[in-house]
Amino acid sequence: MRTLLRPALAASLLTLTALNSPGAAAADGVGDFVERLSREYGFARTELQAVLGDAQKQQNILDAIARPAEGLPWWKYRQIFVKPERARAGVDYWRANAAALRRAEAQYGVPPEIIVAIIGVETYYGRHTGNHRVLDALYTLGFHYPKRAAFFLRQLEEFLLLSREESLDPRQPTGSYAGAMGRPQFIPSSYRAYAVDFDGDGTRDIWQNDADVIGSVANYFAVHGWTRGAPVAAPISGVHDRPEAFVEAGMKPSLTVGQLRASGYRLDPELPDDAKTSVVALEQAEGEDFWAGLENFYVITRYNHSNLYAMAVLQLSREILALRHAATQTAEARD
Numbered sequence: 550m551r552t553l554l555r556p557a558l559a560a561s562l563l564t565l566t567a568l569n570s571p572g573a574a575a576a577d578g579v580g581d582f583v584e585r586l587s588r589e590y591g592f593a594r595t596e597l598q599a600v601l602g603d604a605q606k607q608q609n610i611l612d613a614i615a616r617p618a619e620g621l622p623w624w625k626y627r628q629i630f631v632k633p634e635r636a637r638a639g640v641d642y643w644r645a646n647a648a649a650l651r652r653a654e655a656q657y658g659v660p661p662e663i664i665v666a667i668i669g670v671e672t673y674y675g676r677h678t679g680n681h682r683v684l685d686a687l688y689t690l691g692f693h694y695p696k697r698a699a700f701f702l703r704q705l706e707e708f709l710l711l712s713r714e715e716s717l718d719p720r721q722p723t724g725s726y727a728g729a730m731g732r733p734q735f736i737p738s739s740y741r742a743y744a745v746d747f748d749g750d751g752t753r754d755i756w757q758n759d760a761d762v763i764g765s766v767a768n769y770f771a772v773h774g775w776t777r778g779a780p781v782a783a784p785i786s787g788v789h790d791r792p793e794a795f796v797e798a799g800m801k802p803s804l805t806v807g808q809l810r811a812s813g814y815r816l817d818p819e820l821p822d823d824a825k826t827s828v829v830a831l832e833q834a835e836g837e838d839f840w841a842g843l844e845n846f847y848v849i850t851r852y853n854h855s856n857l858y859a860m861a862v863l864q865l866s867r868e869i870l871a872l873r874h875a876a877t878q879t880a881e882a883r884d
Contacts, residue, residue, distance in 0.1 A: 658777030
């Protein structure tokens with residue numbers, strides 16, 4: 550993944566490429582983008598023109614972003630991620646990385662099963678990290694997807710800065726159709742802000758180094774307010790009519806458990822009345838289930854701004870933890 554070119558040689562080759570490239574004029578706004586980054590960050594114009602001249606608009610990326618999985622009802626979404634085989638693979642991943650997971654929990658307060666479930670949902674523990682060039686993904690969405698152009702242009706900017714900081718050839722990294730990278734699927738701004746060198750080898754490698762992956766996920770959660778030892782969510786019972794006002798209060802916890810109890814709802818486990826919560830509606834094949842999404846649940850949604858995503862992570866984490874406990878008990882019984 551690291552560039553094989555020495556900086557001076559890389560710069561000279563990029564300049565030569567720029568002189569022979571059809572260049573950035575392929576998309577409106579590229580010239581202004583190059584000028585701004587050159588002015589603000591000291592990039593050589595010829596280097597940026599060469600890199601962006603190699604970027605390609607990909608229609609399949611535009612097609613993919615138009616049909617995100619989060620648009621599915623919960624019962625279909627769950628079938629994608631909360632599967633026995635993914636839970637079993639999570640136990641294997643935990644076993645292989647137990648030392649790093651213990652250290653991450655000690656340092657950041659995030660339980661191993663949550664970290665493992667994030668990696669499991671994102672990339673099936675590194676099996677599916679995406680095969681789009683990050684450069685193509687961010688170029689396509691930044692210059693050809695007006696609905697979210699500002700966001701993806703910022704990510705393209707962050708990616709170019711990241712490539713310079715980490716000595717990466719920006720043409721090489723691959724990821725998702727939205728430009729998310731590596732086993733934890735960090736977008737470039739998240740990589741720059743939250744990735745850590747957890748094994749102390751001098752690099753932050755979220756593609757191949759599981760210690761860095763684990764430490765980076767845990768650091769992301771800690772920075773976003775994960776509370777050590779606090780519950781994540783609890784099912785709500787006693788709901789006869791859809792609690793519209795509670796559901797529409799939003800993803801961020803702004804209600805209290807006491808308010809839910811005052812409306813006749815029951816929560817398991819018992820939680821203090823002043824605990825902040827949201828109400829999460831999960832569409833089943835028939836009817837809906839309702840959960841109290843507590844502060845740590847909200848932290849999971851900072852990784853992907855979706856209640857469905859956070860619930861998939863939570864439920865997969867519980868499956869992984871249960872299987873690991875069962876395997877441990879079986880091993881102890883044999884001994």
